[in-house]
Structure formats: structure tokens, C-alpha cells
Amino acid sequence: xxxxxxxxxxxxxxxxxxxxxxxxxxxxxxxxxxxxxxxxxxxxxxxxxxxxxxxxxxxxxxxxxxxxxxxxxxxxxxxxxxxxxxxxxxxxxxxxxxxxxxxxxxxxxxxxxxxxxxxxxxxxxxxxxxxxxxxxxxxxxxxxxxxxxxxxxxxxxxxxxxxxxxxxxxxxxxxxxxxxxxxxxxxxxxxxxxxxxxxxxxxxxxxxxxxxxxxxxxxxxxxxxxxxxxxxxxxxxxxxxxxxxxxxxxxxxxxxxxxxxxxxxxxxxxxxxxxxxxxxxxxxxxxxxxxxxxxxxxxxxxxxxxxxxxxxxxxxxxxxxxxxx
Amino acid sequence: xxxxxxxxxxxxxxxxxxxxxxxxxxxxxxxxxxxxxxxxxxxxxxxxxxxxxxxxxxxxxxxxxxxxxxxxxxxxxxxxxxxxxxxxxxxxxxxxxxxxxxxxxxxxxxxxxxxxxxxxxxxxxxxxxxxxxxxxxxxxxxxxxxxxxxxxxxxxxxxxxxxxxxxxxxxxxxxxxxxxxxxxxxxxxxxxxxxxxxxxxxxxxxxxxxxxxxxxxxxxxxxxxxxxxxxxxxxxxxxxxxxxxxxxxxxxxxxxxxxxxxxxxxxxxxx
Numbered sequence: 001x002x003x004x005x006x007x008x009x010x011x012x013x014x015x016x017x018x019x020x021x022x023x024x025x026x027x028x029x030x031x032x033x034x035x036x037x038x039x040x041x042x043x044x045x046x047x048x049x050x051x052x053x054x055x056x057x058x059x060x061x062x063x064x065x066x067x068x069x070x071x072x073x074x075x076x077x078x079x080x081x082x083x084x085x086x087x088x089x090x091x092x093x094x095x096x097x098x099x100x101x102x103x104x105x106x107x108x109x110x111x112x113x114x115x116x117x118x119x120x121x122x123x124x125x126x127x128x129x130x131x132x133x134x135x136x137x138x139x140x141x142x143x144x145x146x147x148x149x150x151x152x153x154x155x156x157x158x159x160x161x162x163x164x165x166x167x168x169x170x171x172x173x174x175x176x177x178x179x180x181x182x183x184x185x186x187x188x189x190x191x192x193x194x195x196x197x198x199x200x201x202x203x204x205x206x207x208x209x210x211x212x213x214x215x216x217x218x219x220x221x222x223x224x225x226x227x228x229x230x231x232x233x234x235x236x237x238x239x240x241x242x243x244x245x246x247x248x249x250x251x252x253x254x255x256x257x258x259x260x261x262x263x264x265x266x267x268x269x270x271x272x273x274x275x276x277x278x279x280x281x282x283x284x285x286x287x288x289x290x291x292x293x294x295x296x297x298x299x300x301x302x303x304x305x306x307x308x309x310x311x312x313x314x315x316x317x318x319x320x321x322x323x324x325x
Numbered sequence: 326x327x328x329x330x331x332x333x334x335x336x337x338x339x340x341x342x343x344x345x346x347x348x349x350x351x352x353x354x355x356x357x358x359x360x361x362x363x364x365x366x367x368x369x370x371x372x373x374x375x376x377x378x379x380x381x382x383x384x385x386x387x388x389x390x391x392x393x394x395x396x397x398x399x400x401x402x403x404x405x406x407x408x409x410x411x412x413x414x415x416x417x418x419x420x421x422x423x424x425x426x427x428x429x430x431x432x433x434x435x436x437x438x439x440x441x442x443x444x445x446x447x448x449x450x451x452x453x454x455x456x457x458x459x460x461x462x463x464x465x466x467x468x469x470x471x472x473x474x475x476x477x478x479x480x481x482x483x484x485x486x487x488x489x490x491x492x493x494x495x496x497x498x499x500x501x502x503x504x505x506x507x508x509x510x511x512x513x514x515x516x517x518x519x520x521x522x523x524x525x526x527x528x529x530x531x532x533x534x535x536x537x538x539x540x541x542x543x544x545x546x547x548x549x550x551x552x553x554x555x556x557x558x559x560x561x562x563x564x565x566x567x568x569x570x571x572x573x574x575x576x577x578x579x580x581x582x583x584x585x586x587x588x589x590x591x592x593x594x595x596x
Contacts, residue, residue, distance in 0.1 A: 039511035040482070182376045183538050183582040191595045209512050215589025236590050253516035255545040256585050262565050264548050267523075270516035274481040 002066040005030045005171045005203030006051065006088070011063040013046045013055065013227075018278045020046050020059070022227040025304075028220075030170065033197070033204040035214030035235065037250070038224035041275045047224070048173050048207045052090050053080040068170060086116040089164040091193075093176040095156035099148040105156075106132075106144025109163045116167045131162040135192055154185035161193050168200050175207040190217060211254060215239055223247045226276065226286025233309025241318060243311035246271070246287045285313070293317070329403065330364035331532050332388060332421060332500045337361050337397030339383050357383040359556040360397070365500055365532040370523070372543035372550035372564055373536045374579060380556040381536050385504055388534065389423055390414075419449050422493035426505040428485035432477045438488055439473030445495050458495065465529070466491045466521060483514030490521065500532040501525070507542060519546050540568060540583050552576045 004027040013021035021043040028034045038044040050061040053072060065072040068087045072080065092098040100108055109131065110124040119127070125144070132140035135158040148156055157177060164172055177193065178186040194217060197204045206217055214221050215235060222232040223244065231244040242248040252269035260266050273290040282288050284299040291298070293315040304312040339358040346353060358380045365371050375381050386392040387399055390406055399406050401417040422445070425431040432441055442459055463470060466487040477485055486506060493501055503522060507515040523546055526533050537543050543550050544564035551561040554575035560567060571577040588594045 039513060184376060184578045187582050187584070187595060194595060210584075211512070212584035212586050212589050212594065215586045216584060216592075216594035217589075239586050239590060250512055251586065253513050254586060255516070255519065255539075255541040256587070257541040257544050257565075257568055257583055258585055258587060260541075260544050260565060262563070266545060268516035268520055268545065270520060271513040272517075274483055274514065275511065 002027070003030075004028060004066070005032065006205070007064075007066040008047075008051070009064040009066070011047060011050060011061060011065065013043070013050055013059055013061050015059050015278070020227055020278055021050070021061075023063075024224070024227075024229055026222050026229065026232060028171070028203045028205060031201045031203055032220070033206070033218045035206045035208060035218035035221040036224060037208060037211060037214055037221055039209055039275050041226075041277065042224040043227040044207050044224050045175060048090070048175050048205065051171075051173060051205070052084060052088065053077075054090075082116075085112045085164075085169075086167045087169055088171040088173065089167070089169045091157075091160050091164045091172065091174040091177045094180050095153065095160045096148055098160060099156060101148055103147075104145055105148055105151070105159050109144070109159065109166055112163055113166050127166065128162070131166060132159065134196065135159065135162050136188075152185075153181050154189060157181060157189055158192060161189070161196060165196050165200060165202070169202055171203045171205065172197060173205045173207065176209070177206075178213065179208070179210070193217075211239065211250060223250070226281050227278070228286065228312065229304060230287065230313070231309070231311045232304070233306070237309050243306075243309070243316040243318060244287075244313045245291050245293055245315075245317055247311075248317055249290075328366040328369070330366045330400075331402060332534075333362075333364040333398075333400040333403075334384070334387065334394075335362055335398045335400065337363075337384075337387055337394045337399065339387060339392065340395045356556050358387070358394070361553075361556075361558050363388075363551060363558070365534050367499065367532055368526060368530040369549070370526045370533040370535060370547040372547035373534060373553060374538065374540055374543050374550055375553035375575075376538065376579075379553040381553055382504070383556075384553070385423070385502060385534075385536060388502060389421055390417060415449070419451070419496045420499040422496065422498040422501055424486070424489050424493050424501060424503045424506050427509045428482065428489040429477065429509075431489055432485060432492075434477050436476075437473065438475055438477070438480075441477075441488070442473070442492050442495055445492060449496055451496060455495075462491045462494045465494060465525070481514070482510050483517055486510060486514075486518050487521065490518075490525075494525075494529075498531070500534065502534045502536070504536045505538070506535070508537070508539070515542075522546060538579075540564065540579050541585070544568060552579065 007027040009025050011021055011024045012019055024047055036044045049055050106128045109128045113119055113124040113127055128144050129140045132144055137143050178189050218235050221235045221238050222229045225246050231247045249271040271290055284301050288294045288298045297314045302312045302314045304310045338360050340354040340356050342352045343355050373381055387394050393407055404413055406417045468487055507518050525531050535546050550564040551558045559573040560576045567576055568580055571580045584594050
């Protein structure tokens with residue numbers, strides 16, 4: 001089948017008569033790290049939920065999701081449950097809503113370990129304490145006995161990471177794992193996530209709108225817009241020399257403190273208009289109405305073409321960022 | 326700043342009582358804001374940075390007159406808002422407006438946008454025909470008149486934040502306080518809103534107080550900033566100087582936390 005940690009082929013997610021994800025393909029090798037970047041409505045979160053078999057009721061996925069010798073889209077609910085938390089797991093944006101409020105955090109993590117490894121209660125709890133210590137939590141024996149509301153956001157998210165990593169998964173999906181945290185806590189959590197993923201040899205899929213986080217954490221990046229991948233490739237190439245006008249627009253609208261003029265004269269480049277709603281996606285390239293380079297040709301959907309890096313654009317831009325296009 | 330500030334805090338402290346520890350004795354007090362000076366002048370943009378719990382929100386509540394400080398003075402046009410009488414209070418309330426983080430919760434979902442825009446004038450008791458003012462304000466934030474008959478759910482986050490800014494501008498304020506105005510918005514939209522705020526300062530001579538946790542956003546938008554931690558201002562200065570040569574450890578922690586694409590690619594961001 002596939003040698004990849006995850007191999008997604010032509011994934012389509014339908015919501016009613018609309019396609020929210022419109023043919024997405026990517027693969028992450030074992031131990032690889034990919035960022036999936038997009039704004040709200042781009043389809044990035046639905047892509048992640050499809051991988052976890054957690055799409056909301058009424059939404060259906062088609063295509064192929066190859067992982068650990070199986071096509072996840074063909075698995076029964078029961079067989080999927082046997083994998084979730086074991087071969088692939090997910091870290092959610094808001095730990096407080098992802099954790100059970102009436103169960104001690106240690107027990108929640110231990111239940112994942114017990115289910116998938118058959119470990120006994122005490123052995124599982126000992127592993128949980130070890131994991132908490134790896135996550136640099138102070139007094140781990142005490143912290144695992146706390147309820148979620150007794151912990152800070154940073155502590156909760158470290159425990160979520162511990163839970164996601166507890167069974168040495170081949171793939172970890174992290175959906176905006178630090179967006180809800182304070183900026184100074186964000187860095188520490190990213191560092192811990194990075195070290196823990198490395199140590200286990202797990203592959204990482206980071207779902208985020210935060211380009212600097214992807215630059216710091218990932219090897220490759222896929223940029224989504226209007227339910228499709230518009231650009232994909234090695235992160236340094238894509239971010240330093242973007243081909244798709246949307247990627248470039250995203251990069252230019254970052255307030256980068258190293259580029260701000262002290263006299264206050266800096267103007268951020270902004271992308272005009274807004275992300276189109278699903279029911280009003282334009283024909284052809286979805287970015288066309290906001291794009292300075294659009295022509296009649298763009299009414300036909302551009303293919304995602306190229307070698308290691310690909311862009312879906314009839315009029316790709318090039319040249320270093322910061323120069324006027 | 327040689328110019329006379331429009332809105333100013335002088336030596337302001339705010340304490341809240343905590344639960345009693347024992348049966349007897351005084352209730353312990355929490356100092357949410359501790360002896361803070363802060364000011365904004367016309368045509369000036371100042372930033373307020375700090376982590377959650379630093380006291381930014383309490384400071385905002387005193388700047389807007391929602392809370393009266395335990396001690397210290399809140400001055401509008403040089404006069405204390407709490408002791409200068411009804412006329413001065415009304416003038417203050419009209420002249421200091423707020424834009425909040427999430428426009429989806431700060432705009433009434435059942436009220437048409439045109440109606441929402443008139444709300445501040447109604448609550449301030451400003452009579453008259455405001456159609457011309459509505460049109461003018463919509464133009465200032467870059468929206469067209471078709472927006473007036475729609476409901477909030479029909480707009481994207483960025484458009485809603487423009488509407489929230491328009492609502493703040495309706496009573497012709499002299500100071501706009503923006504509390505994390507872009508952190509709930511998509512990246513491509515954040516730049517639009519920051520550019521809009523910046524041009525309001527230049528074009529209308531508005532005083533802007535920008536509250537944010539992201540030093541890059543503050544550095545881009547303002548010319549002076551204060552760093553808060555534990556209820557105190559620990560450092561102030563032009564944001565780029567704070568960034569290049571942070572003195573206080575709390576400022577350094579914020580500076581170290583700034584991630585940029587280039588630093589990330591250089592592999593130094595998480596060291």
C-alpha cells in the first residue's frame with residue numbers, strides 16, 4: 001500500500017450538496033512534519049477531522065486515506081476506535097473543552113493507555129506520571145490527580161500532548177495547539193511538542209493559520225484556500241519564494257517585527273476582499289476575485305503542478321518577498 | 326509628549342477583595358492595577374502589552390469609566406471624570422469608545438447593522454437625523470451603504486470588526502480603545518483592520534489605545550507602548566526600542582516569544 005505515515009489521495013468532504021474539501025492530496029513520510037495552513041473556511045480542519053474519523057454528522061468523506069496498512073475511509077467505527085489514540089492521535093485547540101471536566105486528568109490519560117496496551121491500572125498511572133514529567137510539569141505525581149479546571153491552559157495543553165503521545169502514534173495531528181495559550185507559554189509548549197514527537201519518531205501534521213509556527217516546526221507546508229491545496233512544498237522554499245499569489249499575500253500581511261520601520265511609515269500589504277463562503281465559490285480558481293493577476297484563464301481550475309513544490313496557479317509569482325509584485 | 330493628553334491615568338490603583346481566610350481579620354485584597362500612569366494624546370497611538378492576568382483589562386475598565394479606581398485619578402481633558410459633574414461625564418462617555426476582540430459577540434445578532442450603528446447615539450441621548458453621519462462613518466471604515474440592512478451573521482469577521490469600529494466612531498469620539506482587535510481575525514484580514522486603525526489616527530486625529538499580547542502588532546500600529554505585568558507598568562518606550570533592547574525581564578519574555586517566519590526558518594525560534 002503506502003510507505004507513508006499518512007497518504008491522503010483526492011480527499012473530498014461533502015456537506016449537503018456542497019464540497020467543503022475539494023480533492024486534497026498529500027503525504028507525510030514516517031517522522032516527517034507538515035503544516036497545513038489556511039484561513040477559516042479553507043477546509044483545513046475538516047481535512048484533519050476526516051483523518052481522525054471525527055467528521056460531524058451529515059458530512060461525508062470520499063477518496064483514500066492510507067495509514068498503517070489500511071484505508072481509513074473504509075474502516076468500521078469499531079476498527080477506527082481501535083486506532084484512534086494508538087496509531088494516530090490528535091491535539092485540539094482548546095484543551096479545556098477536549099478534557100473531561102469531571103475526571104482527574106491522570107485517569108483520562110491512563111484510560112487511553114489501558115485501552116490500547118492492556119496495561120493494568122497502576123502500571124498505566126506510572127506511565128502517566130512519567131509522561132507528565134517529560135512534559136516538564138512540576139510535581140507530576142500531584143498534577144495527574146488534578147481536575148482540568150485546576151490547571152492553567154499551558155498545563156492542560158501539555159497534558160493533552162502527553163495523552164496524544166502516550167501510545168507512540170505514527171501520526172499526531174495538532175489543530176492550532178497553541179492558539180489559545182499566552183504567547184510566552186506558546187514557545188515552551190511548541191518546544192515540548194517538538195521534542196516529544198522527535199523522540200517517538202512520530203510524524204506531525206500541524207493545522208494552523210500561524211505561518212511563523214509552521215516555519216519553526218515543519219519541513220513541508222501545504223496552503224489551503226477554498227477547499228483545495230493551492231501550494232505545497234518544502235517550507236523554506238514556499239515561504240521565501242512563494243509561487244501562488246495567495247501564499248504571497250498571506251506572507252506579506254504578517255506584521256513582521258524585523259521589517260517594521262521605526263518612523264511608523266510601514267504599511268502592511270493586505271489581501272483585498274474576504275474568503276468566499278462555500279456556497280459562493282467562484283468558478284475556477286477560488287482566489288480569482290481577490291487576485292491582482294487574475295485573467296480569463298483563471299475561470300478554469302488550475303492544476304496543482306510542479307516537482308517537490310507545486311502551485312495551482314496559471315500566473316505564478318516569483319522573486320523574493322517584500323519586492324512589489 | 327509635549328501635547329496635552331486627552332485621556333490620562335495618574336497613579337491609579339485598583340484593588341478587589343478576596344475571600345476571607347479566617348473568621349476574624351480583614352479580607353485580603355488583590356491589587357489588579359498598582360500605581361499606574363498612562364496617557365494618550367490626539368493623533369497618537371499608544372500600545373499596552375502584557376500577558377493575561379497582567380492587569381490590561383482592569384486598566385481598560387478604568388479608562389472607560391466602567392470602574393472607579395480605589396485610588397488615583399482618571400482625567401479626561403485634564404479634569405477628573407469622577408468629580409467634575411454630569412456634563413463632563415457625558416462628554417467623557419461620548420468621547421471615549423471601545424472596540425472589543427470578538428465582533429461576533431460585541432454586535433447584537435438580532436439587530437440590523439444600521440440599527441447597531443445608531444445604538445451609541447441613542448444610549449448617549451444624542452438627538453437628530455443621523456443618516457449623513459452613518460454614511461460618513463461607513464465610508465471611513467470602507468463599507469458601502471448596502472451593509473446597513475443586513476444582520477451580523479451575513480458578514481465575515483473582518484467586515485464585522487469594521488462595523489464595530491464604525492459603531493465606535495459614530496459619536497465622534499476623541500479616543501478609541503481597541504482591545505485585541507485582530508486576534509480573532511484571519512491573517513489576511515488582520516492587516517486590513519490594522520491599516521484601518523492606523524489611518525484613523527492620522528486622518529481623524531484620533532487617540533488610539535491598542536491592547537494586544539503580540540508585540541509585532543503593537544510595533545506596527547503604535548509609536549509608544551507600555552508593558553504591564555502583575556498590575557504594574559514595568560517598562561515603556563517606542564515599541565521597536567522595547568523590542569531591540571528590552572530592560573525589564575517581563576519585556577524580554579514577550580520579545581523572546583515573538584515568532585516570525587524568518588526566525589522560524591532559521592531554526593532559532595524555539596531555542
